[in-house]
Amino acid sequence: MYSISLVKTWLAIVVLAVVVSCSPAQPVQQQMQLNGNTMGTYYVVKYYSDTVVDQSTLQQAIDQELELINDLMSTYRPESELMRFNRHSATTPFALSEQTRLVMAEALRLAQQTEGVLDVTVGPLTELWGFGARGRIERAPSDTDIANTRAVVGYDKLTLAANQLSKSVAALAVDLSTIAKGYGVDQVAGILEQHGIVNYLVEIGGEMRIKGEKATAKPWKIAIEKPVTTERAVQRVLQTGDMGVATSGDYRNYFEQDGVRYSHLLDPRTGKPIQHRTVSVTVLHPSCMTADGYATALNVMTADEALSFANRYNIAALIVVKTDDGFTELASDAFKPFLAE
Incomplete structure (x- = not known):
């Protein structure tokens, strides 16, 4: 569904839990699982419940909600609400649904807090560098092309008032x-909570929300993948409690030209791919939406800049940095309690 969803290359997070087949509602002692596809990726729902839950009804409700989000915010559906706004050639206000308004409001809050490091208008730059829907490029764009594209990019060109979004540049x-x-x-x-389920793990393409525990009174555990392309290995196992979990990394999606490695992660402040050695950032936050945005923003920043930002705003973040002989981890103050064995 989403161009940046694929470009962003979220790190695979493996759930360390017993997997059982889907079946009609069962007692609490069995882990139930639902699977499906959405947003150009997959979703997995694992849960325990001490009440009878109709699996078919639950999955239908989940699929309907995710389909609605696609209809509102997909960049791959020409008639989605978001794409209709993008085609809106005037600077007059465009009415948004409540769901799109909520997501847009959080996007703009994060953009302001990060001083433009997270910017939801960078799509044209993503395309210019060959990481969008039009596919890969063979050579890096010129400084002139970058400057011209940056002229139609910038969250500060957006204004959200009530449920209306407007842009000062028609091409934005x-x-x-x-x-x-x-x-x-x-x-x-x-x-899930509307259905009385309070022990669950939800994952969409690597982004997660966890609550409660498994039937054996044991906590959910997740494993963060080691950021290497040659194997699937575990960097660290976490016990997060009730949290949203998001990881952003750049070690799988890039191109090389003349010995220079160009990451898919672009810094809106320069209009160019990041050049530092941060390879992944994992963020824990009660809201998975907020964790999702922070993970990307912190990965765009340099490691020192990201650590300082996370500590300033009390964000639980784990930053993995490539060194000459391996990797090193930088944990924000809010993340350190989760590192205890």
Whole structure:
């Protein structure tokens, strides 16, 4: 569904839990699982419940909600609400649904807080560098092309008032992929709780929301993948408690030209791919949507800049940095309690 969802290359997070087949509602002692596809990726829901839950009804509610989010925010559906706004050639206000308004409001809050490091209008730059829907490029764009594209990019060219969004530059386009998957996770979690389920794990393409525990009174555990392309290995196992979890990394999606490695993660402040050695950032936050946005923003920043930002705003973040002989981890103050064995 989302161009940046694929570009962003979220790190695979493996749930360390017993997997059982889907079946009609069962007692609490069995872990139930639902699977499906959405937003150009997959979703998995694992839960325990001490009440009878109709699996078919639950999955239908989840699929309907995720389909609605696609209809509102997809950049791959020409008639989605977001794409209709992007085609809106006037600077007059465009009416948004409540769901799109909520996600847009959080995107703009994060953009302001990060001083533009997270910017949902960078889609044209993503395309220019060959990481969008039009596919890869063979050579890096010129400084002139970058400057011309940056002229139609910038969150400060957007104004959200009540449920109306307007843009000061008619060509401006919005892509909410940096936080939309996380929002979808939060919405699915809400559906589970509406059905009386309070012990669950929801994942959409690597973004997660976790609550409660397994039937054996043991906590959910997740494993963060080691950021290497040659193997699937575990960097660290976490016990997060009731949290949203999002990880952003750049070690799988890039191109090389003349010995220079160009990451898919672009810094809106320069219009160019990041050049530092941060390879992944994992963020824990009660809202998976917010964790989703922070993970991307902190990965765009340098490691020192990201750590300082996370500590300033009390964000639980784990930053993995490539060194000459391996990797090193930087944990924000809010993340350190989760590192205890």
